[in-house]
Amino acid sequence: MSEINRRDFLRGSAMMAGLAVAPGMMLYDLARANQPASSAVRWGMLIDTSQCEEGCDDCVKACNKENGLPGKTGPTDEQWIRKVELKNVKTGRVTSLPMMCQHCAEPPCVDVCPTGASFKRADGIVLVDRHLCIGCRYCMMACPYKARSFVHEPLHDQKPEVPRGKGTVESCTFCVQRIDRGKDITACAEACSKAGHKAILFGNLNDPNSEISKRLKEVASTQLRADLGVDPGLHYEGL
Template sequence: MSEELDRRQFLKGSAMLAGLAIAPGMLLYDLAHGRSLNEPASSAVRWGMLIDTSQCESGCDDCVKACNKENGLPGGTRPTDEQWMRKVELKDMRTGKATSLPMMCQHCEEPPCVDVCPTGASFRRADGIVLVDRHLCIGCRYCMMACPYKARSFVHEPLHDQKPDVPRGKGTVESCTLCVQRIDRGENNTACAEACSKAGHKAILFGNLNDPDSEISRRIRTVASTQIRADLGLNPGLHYEGL
């Protein structure tokens, strides 16, 4: 009942706003593309990334730092520390060609972590984001065994001073959320992509893979890109260019 009332109020409010905003045009555009706080994520959207490794600079880890800051991660690199995002340096064993790229949860369409999770704590949201519900996670770490990308971390110690919009805690598994708190607020960009642009590399392009007119879809249609371990057939939401 209260939900219904809430929605009606919201609709009334947004209609008024839309009316006001028709002249500038900008706000109307946003309302058509964004999702209100009361609306569930929809499968009309599939969030993904295109990472251009030719633009990614070896030794630069601005994306990782931005991720840590956005999500309140301490940024340690001991084997027991959580790393949602890491920079990987590659050297082709035949040609010697060096490549640098960011690695994180690949947000698979068929995520092995979701398949193996006994309680359903690992799940894939309608808009393609793979998440852990920490209320259900019992900390068995089977998802970490199953992930082909080593994208997940286990919280080994009690935590303090988490960020209010990124709850995390001891004894549960976590990984990149594609900055879900930002997406739900309607800011359709991740902290890492933002930081990469700011550093002038523009190696990370975030967007909606299901919208044929989005920049990411247009780029994936025109340039050669690949998914990591594409042979596994998991259809990750992250695409890499120049690999």
């Protein structure tokens, strides 16, 4: 039996380690998909209304594309994100902003849901479990932001990553399918950046070194209907 010298042993070990690590490195994203959401993260957004262009709806289009929504705007159609133009009653100043699920820390929709279908993940994302939703629409009654839509018609051409269901309630998911793949930007924020507006900043509110946390420390921002005490994850600048 030949004796293994030190050099061969080290070389062999290094190769073994490389073989072991390489796929792990490549599959980092997939591996993250298997991690449960952690409360070390709270996903949120800072919307800079001064950068949001009137008439631009790139964020809406990107959301519809990402999530396989038809993009119709009738009273019975699903809208996960919408553009709203506002006028200050006293000053007459006009503001444009995107409106969506505010991913509240204390979400009224989760409180009222009889089956627990509406739930908040540890990382602050508020979702609807499509298997538990019975379609009672109590969450839509309770939501202070009109963020939710009810699927009024049979669905066709769904995206496998974004399962939906007739007769259930749905809303913005912060593109959870992206986040769980490790892509830490929502489709709307990405589209807004691409259009050069950079009005939507998405990030981790719990990380003091994240861009969003640093910016929130610097600029004056407000949460919609902060008086209700639901602590939305969306902050609006310039409102």
